[in-house]
Amino acid sequence: MSTRPVVFVTRCVPPNGMDMLKSECEVRTWPNDAVIPRDQLLQGVKGADGLLCHPSEKIDQEVLDAAGPQLKVIGTMSVGLEHLDLALCKSRNIHVGYTPDVLTDATAEMTVGLLLATSRRIKEGFAATVNGGWGTWNCGLYLAGKELSESTVGIVGLGRIGLAVAKRLQPFGVQKFLYSGNSEKSWASDIGAEFVPFDKLLQNSDFVVACCSMNPQNKGLFNKDAFSKMKNSAIFVNTSRGVLVNQEDLLQALSTNQILAAGLDVTTPEPLPRDNPLFTLNNCVITPHLGSATTKARAAMADLVCRNILAGLKGQPLPKPVPL
CATH class of the missing domain: 3.40.50.720 (NAD(P)-binding Rossmann-like Domain)
Structure with a gap:
């Protein structure tokens, strides 16, 4: 034995x-x-x-x-x-x-990938190549998206992953980084980031990226109130925890053009049921928790x-x- x-x-x-x-x-x-x-x-x-x-x-x-x-x-x-x-x-x-520690780089890369997929409307572009929409432009702004160049990126939670995301975005010509969290971070100077209250970050960011850990204080942090403070042209990306987001409020914000788009690598629950209405939105890109998938x-x-x-x-x- x-x-x-x-x-x-x-x-x-x-x-x-x-x-x-x-x-x-x-x-x-x-x-x-x-x-x-x-x-x-x-x-x-x-x-x-x-x-x-x-x-x-x-x-x-x-x-x-x-x-x-x-x-x-x-x-x-x-x-x-x-x-x-x-x-x-x-x-x-x-x-x-x-x-x-060992998944920092992979998750940061996934975050940037979702940010680009939403800002450049890659989901809609892929669908157009499949369903025959390609070549049917009726104006010069067909599938036009947002650029990172000269933008303001707000990072909620400037820990290891948040910092890694910012460093990867710097070469795109981001004009300013804002961050919020429990305290100022000494390493924020590496990217010239400014520590601001959460509400100010929401109001001033073109891209809002959730990189914070989960605790009882930030469960449902991104809710109707938070989305209402964001720019109508803002894009939200979450690769951290699904429970940070009130998904019904996010659905409403995306459906009514309160915000421009969202990219989610985490949801509640996981897997997200296939009949969830978020899947029906052209301006929402959802991936199956691929942050560490390298x-x-x-x-x-x-x-x-x-x-x-x-x-x-x-x-x-x-x-x-x-x-x-």
């Missing part, structure tokens, strides 16, 4: 991570590259010493009870922690690790999440622990 620790993996991760775990553990894996059904999660975690999970799985009392008292460590392949009951993990002395970033995340788990199983400090 094997004495190696048991790790349950809720979805296959890149081979470098799986190989690392298999070299020292008995690994049980939900084999599909899809969200694990709840009943399979509760079954699979039974008797596990370690759990490798993803943001799509809610790790609550039911899951921890199903796992049993021997569960020592949870590694989440994410920066976001909303799916974890951290207080309960702490009370049960379960160590939790996550994967910050081979380099995902391999780095797999490496880090598995090192967290192995350290926890051995009683060693986790490389990237979640403060509990």
Whole structure:
């Protein structure tokens, strides 16, 4: 009978991570590259010493009870922690690790991609090439969009990702960067950004980019009131957390031309149901949470999440622990 620790993996991760775990553990894996059904999660975690999970799985009392008292460590392949009951993990002395830092560049690139897709109306342009609209221009402003050149970009949350986004936008000729958040950041001088109140950022920005982390204070931060303060020509991009946005208010703002367009890589819930009315809007580009979806970033995340788990199983400090 094997004495190696048991790790349950809720979805296959890149081979470098799986190989690392298999070299020292008995690994049980939900084999599909899809969200694990709840009943399979509760079954699979039974008797596990370690759990490798993803943001799509809610790790609550039911899951921890199903796992049993021997569960020592949870590694989440994410920066976001909303799916974890951290207080309960702490009370049960379960160590939790996550994967910050390694997805900064990939998420920043995705943010810029969504910003360009919305400002240059790429969704509408692609549709025109497919449905026969190409060549039917009736004026010189057909599918004309916005330029970043000489614009003001407002970044809500100038952390690692927010700064990386701004640095990538500088070569486009952005005239001014504004940022808001809990406090001024010393690194804002790297991009010449001005710290302003949230309302001032909304009122003065041509592009509003959400890069803030989730906490109880900013849940639903982008709501009817916020959208009403933005320019009618403003574009909103969110690659941070879906719960930052009141999606019904966003739908209203886009449908009534309160704002020009939006690009979303995160939604509530995920996946967003296919009948959600946001999908029907030409001025809303939605992608399926691709922020970290590069081979380099995902391999780095797999490496880090598995090192967290192995350290926890051995009683060693986790490389990237979640403060509990």
